[in-house]
Amino acid sequence: QVQLVQSGTEVKKPGASVKVSCKASGYTFTSYGINWVRQAPGQGLEWMGWISAYNGHTNYAQNLQGRVTMTTDTSTSTAYMELRSLRSDDTAVYYCAKYSSSSPLAGSLDYWGQGTLVTVSS
Amino acid sequence: DIQMTQSPSSLSASVGDRVTITCRASQSISSYLNWYQQKPGKAPKLLIYAASSLQSGVPSRVSGSGSGTDFTLTISSLQPEDFATYYCQQSYSAPQTFGQGTKVEIK
Numbered sequence: 001q002v003q004l005v006q007s008g009t010e011v012k013k014p015g016a017s018v019k020v021s022c023k024a025s026g027y028t029f030t031s032y033g034i035n036w037v038r039q040a041p042g043q044g045l046e047w048m049g050w051i052s053a054y055n056g057h058t059n060y061a062q063n064l065q066g067r068v069t070m071t072t073d074t075s076t077s078t079a080y081m082e083l084r085s086l087r088s089d090d091t092a093v094y095y096c097a098k099y100s101s102s103s104p105l106a107g108s109l110d111y112w113g114q115g116t117l118v119t120v121s122s
Numbered sequence: 123d124i125q126m127t128q129s130p131s132s133l134s135a136s137v138g139d140r141v142t143i144t145c146r147a148s149q150s151i152s153s154y155l156n157w158y159q160q161k162p163g164k165a166p167k168l169l170i171y172a173a174s175s176l177q178s179g180v181p182s183r184v185s186g187s188g189s190g191t192d193f194t195l196t197i198s199s200l201q202p203e204d205f206a207t208y209y210c211q212q213s214y215s216a217p218q219t220f221g222q223g224t225k226v227e228i229k
Contacts, residue, residue, distance in 0.1 A: 035218070044209065059216050061217045106154055107213055115165055
């Protein structure tokens with residue numbers, strides 16, 4: 001069965017960086033993309049970006065351009081999301097989600113990781 | 123960016139009620155519309171993809187309809203496990219925006 005297992009809770013100071021991992025199993029990793037979505041406390045869902053697990057192509061949300069980098073390691077079927085220059089409003093649960101398509105659009109987020117809480121506080 | 127607007131933001135309903143949630147896109151998105159259910163402390167779960175296709179394992183009391191700019195999610199007979207927050211999401215163009223959510227509470 002498809003599973004996405006994310007790394008654990010992180011506490012960071014403003015200005016620091018965080019790197020969240022997402023290990024996939026139960027499907028052919030390189031056949032689908034991975035999306036990252038975050039959810040601030042008590043708020044809705046915010047799409048952060050997409051990465052192709054096949055060729056590493058990315059598409060980031062405009063408001064995160066320059067601060068976010070998404071990568072994959074096909075040897076371990078793991079996706080990574082790094083966010084730099086953290087601010088207090090980056091405090092959120094970060095989710096990875098398998099995309100149902102190999103292309104960046106026209107699909108759905110059919111399987112999700114359990115979420116990783118990132119707290120940014122001085 | 124395409125704006126997704128859900129209504130209502132919250133509703134109270136009883137077990138057995140028929141519930142309808144609406145999602146409106148700021149421009150046409152064809153049928154590239156997905157619905158998710160999220161329970162407190164849990165990751166979202168895909169219910170409906172491509173506006174009206176039921177994800178495997180989702181009960182048949184859940185259905186979706188619409189195309190263009192107006193979409194609906196319907197639960198024909200609300201069950202205790204359906205009390206949750208529901209989100210629509212468009213996958214027509216980047217960024218893939220979500221609606222603000224609709225919280226379904228017990229009356």
